[in-house]
Amino acid sequence: MRTVIMGAPGAGKGTQSVRLARSWKVPHVSTGELLREAVKLGSDLGRRVKETLASGRLVSDAMMVDLLRERLAHPDCRSGFVLDGYPRTLKQVEDLDALLASMGSALDATLLIEVPDDTLLHRLSGRRSCPSCQRVYHVDQIGRRDGAVCERCGTGLTVRDDDKESTVRRRLQVYHEQTRPVLDHYRRQGSLKTVDGRGTPDEVYDRLTSLAQMANG
Numbered sequence: 001m002r003t004v005i006m007g008a009p010g011a012g013k014g015t016q017s018v019r020l021a022r023s024w025k026v027p028h029v030s031t032g033e034l035l036r037e038a039v040k041l042g043s044d045l046g047r048r049v050k051e052t053l054a055s056g057r058l059v060s061d062a063m064m065v066d067l068l069r070e071r072l073a074h075p076d077c078r079s080g081f082v083l084d085g086y087p088r089t090l091k092q093v094e095d096l097d098a099l100l101a102s103m104g105s106a107l108d109a110t111l112l113i114e115v116p117d118d119t120l121l122h123r124l125s126g127r128r129s130c131p132s133c134q135r136v137y138h139v140d141q142i143g144r145r146d147g148a149v150c151e152r153c154g155t156g157l158t159v160r161d162d163d164k165e166s167t168v169r170r171r172l173q174v175y176h177e178q179t180r181p182v183l184d185h186y187r188r189q190g191s192l193k194t195v196d197g198r199g200t201p202d203e204v205y206d207r208l209t210s211l212a213q214m215a216n217g
């Protein structure tokens with residue numbers, strides 16, 4: 001299965017990609033991790049990525065294609081991959097299609113985990129994090145009271161900047177603006193499969209696997 005997985009922040013995309021990849025015995029290719037690994041390995045490409053990130057610029061489309069070409073040509077991608085975090089723009093959709101075509105392959109499906117913004121807002125802005133051990137809680141488990149402490153290490157829980165309500169709203173808005181053209185493209189092409197991302201991770205996972213089976217024929 002060669003799949004792209006898409007979803008808003010808080011939709012559970014990361015968790016579900018890891019599970020799907022494990023069950024299909026293909027790698028989970030997260031572009032965020034790919035960038036970090038390239039920097040760590042210090043290859044020629046990695047050094048260019050590092051310079052770009054250090055200067056606060058965005059990694060160019062051409063650099064992303066180089067990174068993906070290297071990764072997807074790896075033998076472990078022979079029977080597929082779950083691509084997470086890419087493509088984010090129409091240009092990147094074209095780049096990915098061209099890259100796969102040059103390797104004699106194509107995407108089997110694009111999976112979208114769809115969650116209403118209200119639910120995402122509740123999930124994300126309800127997060128409380130331990131600044132010491134990074135464990136994450138949700139107000140649904142621990143209550144909204146102030147002074148809650150981490151079960152593991154006893155440190156007082158805080159709201160990360162990323163999880164503040166105003167920030168979450170902005171992140172969701174950026175997500176929608178950025179990905180709408182990409183989703184429209186895959187929808188027109190008929191390759192977009194949408195699952196309801198509400199409910200427990202197990203429920204969403206079951207929906208994804210049955211949908212992917214259908215996509216795989």
Ligand SMILES: [Zn+2]
Pocket residue numbers: 130131132133134135150151152153154155
């Ligand atoms: Zn802790």
